Amino acid sequence: xxxxxxxxxxxxxxxxxxxxxxxxxxxxxxxxxxxxxxxxxxxxxxxxxxxxxxxxxxxxxxxxxxxxxxxxxxxxxxxxxxxxxxxxxxxxxxxxxxxxxxxxxxxxxxxxxxxxxxxxxxxxxxxxxxxxxxxxxxxxxxxxxxxxxxxxxxxxxxxxxxxxxxxxxxxxxxxxxxxxxxxxxxxxxxxxxxxxxxxxxxxxxxxxxxxxxxxxxxxxxxxxxxxxxxxxxxxxxxxxxxxxxxxxxxxxxxxxxxxxxxxxxxxxxxxxxxxxxxxxxxxxxxxxxxxxxxxxxxxxxxxxxxxxxxxxxxxxxxx
Amino acid sequence: xxxxxxxxxxxxxxxxxxxxxxxxxxxxxxxxxxxxxxxxxxxxxxxxxxxxxxxxxxxxxxxxxxxxxxxxxxxxxxxxxxxxxxxxxxxxxxxxxxxxxxxxxxxxxxxxxxxxxxxxxxxxxxxxxxxxxxxxxxxxxxxxxxxxxxxxxxxxxxxxxxxxxxxxxxxxxxxxxxxxxxxxxxxxxxxxxxxxxxxxxxxxxxxxxxxxxxxxxxxxxxxxxxxxxxxxxxxxxxxxxxxxxxxxxxxxxxxxxxxxxxxxxxxxxxxxxxxxxxxxxxxxxxxxxxxxxxxxxxxxxxxxxxx
Numbered sequence: 001x002x003x004x005x006x007x008x009x010x011x012x013x014x015x016x017x018x019x020x021x022x023x024x025x026x027x028x029x030x031x032x033x034x035x036x037x038x039x040x041x042x043x044x045x046x047x048x049x050x051x052x053x054x055x056x057x058x059x060x061x062x063x064x065x066x067x068x069x070x071x072x073x074x075x076x077x078x079x080x081x082x083x084x085x086x087x088x089x090x091x092x093x094x095x096x097x098x099x100x101x102x103x104x105x106x107x108x109x110x111x112x113x114x115x116x117x118x119x120x121x122x123x124x125x126x127x128x129x130x131x132x133x134x135x136x137x138x139x140x141x142x143x144x145x146x147x148x149x150x151x152x153x154x155x156x157x158x159x160x161x162x163x164x165x166x167x168x169x170x171x172x173x174x175x176x177x178x179x180x181x182x183x184x185x186x187x188x189x190x191x192x193x194x195x196x197x198x199x200x201x202x203x204x205x206x207x208x209x210x211x212x213x214x215x216x217x218x219x220x221x222x223x224x225x226x227x228x229x230x231x232x233x234x235x236x237x238x239x240x241x242x243x244x245x246x247x248x249x250x251x252x253x254x255x256x257x258x259x260x261x262x263x264x265x266x267x268x269x270x271x272x273x274x275x276x277x278x279x280x281x282x283x284x285x286x287x288x289x290x291x292x293x294x295x296x297x298x299x300x301x302x303x304x305x306x307x308x309x310x311x312x313x314x315x316x317x318x319x
Numbered sequence: 320x321x322x323x324x325x326x327x328x329x330x331x332x333x334x335x336x337x338x339x340x341x342x343x344x345x346x347x348x349x350x351x352x353x354x355x356x357x358x359x360x361x362x363x364x365x366x367x368x369x370x371x372x373x374x375x376x377x378x379x380x381x382x383x384x385x386x387x388x389x390x391x392x393x394x395x396x397x398x399x400x401x402x403x404x405x406x407x408x409x410x411x412x413x414x415x416x417x418x419x420x421x422x423x424x425x426x427x428x429x430x431x432x433x434x435x436x437x438x439x440x441x442x443x444x445x446x447x448x449x450x451x452x453x454x455x456x457x458x459x460x461x462x463x464x465x466x467x468x469x470x471x472x473x474x475x476x477x478x479x480x481x482x483x484x485x486x487x488x489x490x491x492x493x494x495x496x497x498x499x500x501x502x503x504x505x506x507x508x509x510x511x512x513x514x515x516x517x518x519x520x521x522x523x524x525x526x527x528x529x530x531x532x533x534x535x536x537x538x539x540x541x542x543x544x545x546x547x548x549x550x551x552x553x554x555x556x557x558x559x560x561x562x563x564x565x566x567x568x569x570x571x572x573x574x575x576x577x578x579x580x581x582x583x584x585x586x587x588x589x590x591x592x593x594x595x596x597x598x599x600x601x602x603x604x605x606x607x608x609x610x611x612x613x614x615x616x617x618x619x620x621x622x623x624x625x626x
Binding site for chain 1: 337343
């Protein structure tokens with residue numbers, strides 16, 4: 001995938017996020033670098049506590065950053081910015097939350113939940129237009145206008161998540177951060193929510209940042225994947241390349257953990273658990289390097305040579 | 320019949336599965352349904368309403384004034400036991416105790432209701448911002464630590480000595496000493512729900528802090544505030560009774576349950592009804608209002624609304 005002719009929508013440069021608990025310091029995100037292109041679905045994959053949600057929340061300004069830059073359309077959006085800029089970010093970047101039960105105000109009607117953003121930015125001429133917008137938003141996620149007077153607890157998990165999507169979509173954003181939007185849902189309705197998100201992507205040319213830990217979902221849904229481990233991005237590659245040539249050992253073990261729908265393969269599969277302490281970490285400090293166009297891996301020069309050899313071997317097998 | 324006649328194609332209607340068949344939920348309707356499902360609460364509500372109504376209507380009709388003692392020189396009017404004419408009997412000055420008790424109840428209720436309203440408005444408003452703002456919390460917690468270590472009854476007593484007795488002074492003294500504990504109580508509740516995900520979601524939608532407090536936090540606190548009110552009303556009544564009893568509450572010019580209990584305690588053996596009737600009325604109000612308030616507080620918690 002040639003990335004040069006694509007427009008960069010969001011760019012994260014040397015991002016550091018540190019949390020302080022009294023005197024204790026915890027670096028949740030270490031030196032993260034990636035670009036998200038307009039119109040693509042960029043997935044951030046990693047285990048729990050790896051810092052993927054932290055990055056997502058930093059972009060939408062819920063978490064303060066300690067170093068580095070986040071650029072949205074070339075403009076810095078982290079740290080201190082003016083009130084107008086902050087409001088324009090809210091208009092353009094929206095978030096879909098993980099737990100639909102926790103992310104809706106239980107004491108407000110669906111009407112209020114969905115039109116909360118409209119109220120804040122006064123995105124309507126009169127009451128009739130607001131209602132029309134809410135009706136349209138509910139309809140676009142497959143809900144009925146009669147649901148407006150209901151309360152969130154009356155809905156099923158899938159319905160609630162669709163309310164969460166409608167609430168984000170009504171703002172007509174360009175960029176959506178989806179923080180594990182389907183991991184709290186029943187397996188039977190996951191596809192429904194994913195298809196809905198895909199529908200919006202094609203209809204409105206949206207860009208997604210998809211935070212997940214489920215690789216089988218990511219493979220289906222995203223264009224490019226960044227693998228994050230302990231706050232550090234270890235590999236970025238287009239989806240098919242990453243699944244074909246997982247270079248970093250962590251990526252490798254992560255891909256291995258995906259269950260195969262074949263009992264014979266599954267039985268003979270030997271799981272490799274990634275253990276940093278057992279790795280040869282000699283040599284200089286590793287950095288994120290581009291091994292093939294669009295394929296980045298976290299490595300130092302010695303490891304780069306190993307990966308290069310591995311990659312050439314795989315490519316030879318292919319041909 | 321052919322197959323075509325027997326079987327016809329039917330389109331699946333996806334929207335039909337979205338329909339919610341349960342009846343519409345209304346918060347306040349459910350609150351009242353839950354409240355009136357308790358028989359004790361209904362009985363107590365009737366008692367409380369009767370007491371409140373009598374206390375506010377009877378003194379207007381009787382025009383009772385504790386400073387007027389027309390029968391003081393008529394010994395035959397003193398210490399009449401409760402009978403058909405004087406339902407609660409007469410006191411040492413020849414005044415009807417029935418009139419005195421209700422005038423006293425009215426004053427106690429006015430003091431208690433006013434102090435509760437002031438305490439709650441002040442306490443809830445301050446508590447909301449206290450719980451929400453970390454910077455405000457740093458200052459307020461120090462103020463609270465200092466104030467919480469001062470015995471508030473003592474402060475109220477000293478205030479009444481300094482300000483002089485009277486109804487506004489009493490209301491002031493009661494509210495000044497109790498709002499901070501209400502604020503602290505609300506602060507803790509706000510902190511519990513402040514960082515919940517739906518507040519983050521609201522922030523992502525650009526909702527300003529004040530609106531998050533009024534729309535996201537406050538509705539969750541209704542049942543907590545109800546509990547707090549149901550505790551405050553009876554406690555202020557007993558507080559008033561106590562302060563009047565030790566002689567720093569309302570002045571001689573105001574009828575007051577506390578003052579009555581204090582004055583008549585010396586007749587406990589010779590004319591016990593003079594002492595026990597005001598005590599019982601005071602207990603009646605406190606208990607009935609407390610139970611009504613507690614049931615209402617329980618009913619206003621939506622977790623109890625499940626059928």
